Amino acid sequence: MAIRFDYAGKVVLVSGGTQGIGLAVARAFADAGAIVHVTGTRERSDTYEDDLAAFTYHRVRMQDPAEREALALAIPTLDVLVNNAGMARDDEYEEAGYRTVIEVNLNALVDLCYRFRERLAATQGAIVNIGSLASFIGLRDRPAYTASKAAVLGFTRSIADMWAREGIRANMVAPGFIDTRIIDWAKADEEMHRKFLRSIPARRFGRPEEVATAVLFLAAPEAEYVRGHGLVIDGGYLLR
Numbered sequence: 001m002a003i004r005f006d007y008a009g010k011v012v013l014v015s016g017g018t019q020g021i022g023l024a025v026a027r028a029f030a031d032a033g034a035i036v037h038v039t040g041t042r043e044r045s046d047t048y049e050d051d052l053a054a055f056t057y058h059r060v061r062m063q064d065p066a067e068r069e070a071l072a073l074a075i076p077t078l079d080v081l082v083n084n085a086g087m088a089r090d091d092e093y094e095e096a097g098y099r100t101v102i103e104v105n106l107n108a109l110v111d112l113c114y115r116f117r118e119r120l121a122a123t124q125g126a127i128v129n130i131g132s133l134a135s136f137i138g139l140r141d142r143p144a145y146t147a148s149k150a151a152v153l154g155f156t157r158s159i160a161d162m163w164a165r166e167g168i169r170a171n172m173v174a175p176g177f178i179d180t181r182i183i184d185w186a187k188a189d190e191e192m193h194r195k196f197l198r199s200i201p202a203r204r205f206g207r208p209e210e211v212a213t214a215v216l217f218l219a220a221p222e223a224e225y226v227r228g229h230g231l232v233i234d235g236g237y238l239l240r
Contacts (some may be wrong), residue, residue: 005216008033011078011123012219013071015039015062015112016085017055018048020180021130024208025082025215030054032216037075039085060085062108063100072115079123080219081116083109083152084130092144105148110155113170117163124167126219129156130211131174133234149174153230160228169227171218176234179205202235 007029017026017038030036038055042048045057058074060067062085086105091097113127120127134142134149153172160170177183177196183205187193197203211233217223218231232238 003213003217005032005220007080007216007220010034010080011037011075012080012082013037013039013075013078013112013116014082014084015060015108017082018042018045018052018057019050020182021175021178021208021211022082022084023050024212025084026055028209028212028216029080034080039071062104065111068108068111068115072112075116076119077123078116078119079125081112081120081125081127082130082215082219083112083127085109086130086132086145086148088142088145090141092142098144101144102148105145106151106155109152113155113159117166117168120168121163121166125169127156127159127168127170128215128218129170129172130215131156131172131230133174133176133232133237135172135174135230136232136238156230157228164227169218169224171223171226171228172230173211173214173218174230174232174234175206175211176200176232176237177205178208178211178233180208199240200235200237201239204235206233206235 012029012034014026016022018040026038036055039058039060045052060071089097131152132149134146135153139146156172186196
């Protein structure tokens with residue numbers, strides 16, 4: 001039985017909403033009646049592999065403060081902010097790579113929260129930040145990704161406390177291994193694939209729609225008493 005939410009007339013922004021988890025979240029909000037804005041890095045929305053016609057598209061390269069400012073100016077009212085845009089790089093042990101990942105995964109997220117704060121307060125809205133298992137564990141090949149996602153959890157807790165008096169709720173979801181293009185490397189080799197599945201008690205990768213359901217719940221009035229939490233969606237991976 002499907003879980004149903006009613007977001008009729010609500011305005012939602014999903015950064016990085018053109019593929020993977022972000023796209024699943026955007027689609028779920030749209031299916032629930034919301035007016036959905038998404039960001040992506042390409043010039044036009046019709047160049048993406050998936051159909052984005054249901055959303056208002058904004059080109060925003062998250063490492064560019066001017067483009068983040070333009071995004072904020074383009075959306076005059078907001079009920080839900082989902083900070084999903086993120087990245088990882090192979091050169092995170094080099095300063096340039098490290099700084100780029102921190103800018104996109106952390107500083108841009110913080111910037112959007114600050115820019116939309118007053119609008120979210122006006123609508124008694126919600127923020128759902130997308131963290132990662134790396135919010136709780138260290139990924140040795142991804143120091144910047146790990147640092148940024150751990151910081152997202154800490155930042156979410158701080159604003160959940162400080163902004164509660166303004167009527168803003170903030171939470172985070174921490175997806176594990178979700179079946180999107182980003183983990184194709186884990187399925188490319190049959191033995192590696194089996195190894196990953198053995199490490200997950202659910203014995204499968206998660207589905208983007210499962211993360212989307214959690215995001216819609218945390219943004220909903222029914223979750224009004226849930227504040228400052230990091231909800232792990234990992235099939236039990238952290239149990240090991």
